[in-house]
Amino acid sequence: MNPFTAILDGLGSTLVLLFNALREIRTLPRQFGRFAEQCYLIGYTTLPIVAVLSFFIGGVLALQSGYSMSNFGTKEFIGSLVGLSMTRELGPVMVAILLAGRVGSAISAELASMKVYQEVDALVTMNIPPERILVLPRLAAVLVMMPIITLIGIIVGWFGGALVCEYVGFISLAPEKYFETLRRYTDFRDMWSGLLKAEIFGFVIVLVSCSIGLRTRGGPREIGASVTKAVVTSLILILVLDYFVTKALI
Amino acid sequence: MNTAQHSARVGLLFLLGLALIWVTHEALDSKSSLSKTGYPLVAGFQNLKSLKQGDDIRMAGVRIGSVETTQLAGHRVEAILRIDKKVTIPSDARATITSSGLLGTNYVSISLGTPSRAPLAPGGEIVTYESADLGTVMTQLSELGEKLEDTLGSIGSVFQGRGGEPSLFDRLNHLLSENSSKIDTVMSNLEDITNKVNQGQGTLGKLVNDPKVYDELLATLTQIKAAASQASGFVGDAQELVAHVKSGQGTLGTLLYDQKTSDDLKAITANFAQVSEKLAKGEGTLGKLIQDDSLYTDAQATLQKADRALGSMSDSGPISAVGAVANALF
Numbered sequence: 202m203n204p205f206t207a208i209l210d211g212l213g214s215t216l217v218l219l220f221n222a223l224r225e226i227r228t229l230p231r232q233f234g235r236f237a238e239q240c241y242l243i244g245y246t247t248l249p250i251v252a253v254l255s256f257f258i259g260g261v262l263a264l265q266s267g268y269s270m271s272n273f274g275t276k277e278f279i280g281s282l283v284g285l286s287m288t289r290e291l292g293p294v295m296v297a298i299l300l301a302g303r304v305g306s307a308i309s310a311e312l313a314s315m316k317v318y319q320e321v322d323a324l325v326t327m328n329i330p331p332e333r334i335l336v337l338p339r340l341a342a343v344l345v346m347m348p349i350i351t352l353i354g355i356i357v358g359w360f361g362g363a364l365v366c367e368y369v370g371f372i373s374l375a376p377e378k379y380f381e382t383l384r385r386y387t388d389f390r391d392m393w394s395g396l397l398k399a400e401i402f403g404f405v406i407v408l409v410s411c412s413i414g415l416r417t418r419g420g421p422r423e424i425g426a427s428v429t430k431a432v433v434t435s436l437i438l439i440l441v442l443d444y445f446v447t448k449a450l451i
Numbered sequence: 452m453n454t455a456q457h458s459a460r461v462g463l464l465f466l467l468g469l470a471l472i473w474v475t476h477e478a479l480d481s482k483s484s485l486s487k488t489g490y491p492l493v494a495g496f497q498n499l500k501s502l503k504q505g506d507d508i509r510m511a512g513v514r515i516g517s518v519e520t521t522q523l524a525g526h527r528v529e530a531i532l533r534i535d536k537k538v539t540i541p542s543d544a545r546a547t548i549t550s551s552g553l554l555g556t557n558y559v560s561i562s563l564g565t566p567s568r569a570p571l572a573p574g575g576e577i578v579t580y581e582s583a584d585l586g587t588v589m590t591q592l593s594e595l596g597e598k599l600e601d602t603l604g605s606i607g608s609v610f611q612g613r614g615g616e617p618s619l620f621d622r623l624n625h626l627l628s629e630n631s632s633k634i635d636t637v638m639s640n641l642e643d644i645t646n647k648v649n650q651g652q653g654t655l656g657k658l659v660n661d662p663k664v665y666d667e668l669l670a671t672l673t674q675i676k677a678a679a680s681q682a683s684g685f686v687g688d689a690q691e692l693v694a695h696v697k698s699g700q701g702t703l704g705t706l707l708y709d710q711k712t713s714d715d716l717k718a719i720t721a722n723f724a725q726v727s728e729k730l731a732k733g734e735g736t737l738g739k740l741i742q743d744d745s746l747y748t749d750a751q752a753t754l755q756k757a758d759r760a761l762g763s764m765s766d767s768g769p770i771s772a773v774g775a776v777a778n779a780l781f
Contacts, residue, residue, distance in 0.1 A: 241461050353468070384479060385556070387479055
């Protein structure tokens with residue numbers, strides 16, 4: 202199978218998987234336990250690393266912009282720069298990259314193992330569609346959790362920037378001034394834009410990871426290959442989609 | 452860890468997420484937070500520049516509110532200002548749109564106005580004026596540049612010449628070459644003069660080289676200064692005297708500025724005129740004395756007689772004196 206055909210095959214099977222999962226949506230209330238468990242794995246356990254990463258991203262952003270902007274007397278605009286960057290771009294993208302690395306890999310590994318060890322075939326044999334119990338709860342969970350962890354990541358990033366601005370000598374910008382410009386230039390529509398972007402990224406990561414995991418063929422060696430493929434594909438899709446989603450939202 | 456604990460944590464995270472969304476919405480959406488406090492004022496402008504919702508309103512530099520909304524209203528644009536309810540704005544305060552820097556945002560600047568004036572009521576309209584923005588300044592600079600270019604062009608044409616006319620340098624060169632001998636003479640004379648001055652010859656030379664002359668000159672100047680000081684004192688005294696006279700005090704003041712004295716003087720002058728007229732006519736004793744020669748003649752005759760009588764008395768003086776003494780005793 203040449204690469205172009207492989208891409209089309211992946212795209213088609215992913216869309217079929219999405220369609221089959223949506224057909225099972227009426228069963229979601231009966232799967233609340235699975236949904237909650239996936240929310241815990243996708244949201245709660247990812248939150249600490251998201252917070253740490255976002256804090257330092259906000260801090261580095263403030264440090265870099267402060268270093269450049271203090272040269273021509275515009276350091277009071279660091280708040281607006283960090284606020285808008287974190288809200289519209291860096292927050293959603295960084296959380297999505299973390300999700301691809303942590304959750305996407307876990308999903309694809311789990312489903313690939315189930316596929317390789319014929320657990321998925323067992324489900325099919327029992328007339329239980331794998332999309333119903335393996336894909337749908339994960340998709341629902343990521344749709345609920347992704348905005349929350351992204352929002353927390355964005356806010357932690359803001360505070361990281363504020364701390365750097367206050368305590369780094371050559372910036373020395375009061376938090377009041379930092380948050381004043383942040384509030385002046387950051388609108389809640391920017392937040393909506395960022396959360397929508399994160400929602401799209403999270404949905405695509407989980408869908409692609411599930412699709413690649415369920416399409417695993419062969420033995421245990423293929424599990425690792427599927428994980429690698431899922432993470433790489435997710436990262437590429439995040440960055441490609443980021444451009445088009447951003448362009449559509451501007 | 453069981454599923455129930457996981458569910459509880461997920462629920463907690465979900466609630467935290469909802470709360471954060473609400474807090475962020477309240478913090479970022481300036482419209483919702485503005486509408487709760489303060490009172491509105493309308494400010495009409497010809498051009499709002501880049502003023503937008505949420506921009507600051509500052510009174511003498513202090514933030515007192517923010518722009519609630521901007522709207523077109525006929526042939527002008529209006530900014531609805533949301534002012535802090537603790538702040539009252541006098542009716543003569545004026546608003547304008549100002550930029551906080553070259554890269555900064557615009558804000559509405561309101562002057563302090565007169566505190567005694569009645570404050571603007573909520574919903575009232577504040578007086579505005581248009582201020583020059585960067586574009587206007589750049590336009591004016593461009594016009595100034597064009598004028599400067601014209602001026603420099605004119606100066607350049609003077610230096611370089613125009614239409615076949617000789618340039619300024621050509622004229623100067625011609626002038627110098629024509630008068631070179633005179634200039635040489637002048638320079639030679641100047642050299643002689645400066646040499647003499649250096650050697651101490653002549654008044655200027657002595658003045659420059661001789662410290663004694665300098666000292667004398669300094670002394671003279673000191674004396675002149677003292678004289679000037681005295682003159683100044685004298686002028687001061689004179690001014691004081693004039694002021695004294697003007698105030699009607701003293702004899703001269705009374706004479707010049709007192710109406711009664713003036714009237715008296717006029718009466719005296721009139722009387723004197725009458726007397727002199729009578730004298731001229733020869734009326735009265737004095738008039739006759741002056742005009743009538745007979746009195747003079749009579750007086751002369753009388754004096755001659757008296758002279759003679761005294762002469763005879765001097766001859767028989769001792770006898771008469773003895774007779775007089777005898778008469779007194781007996």
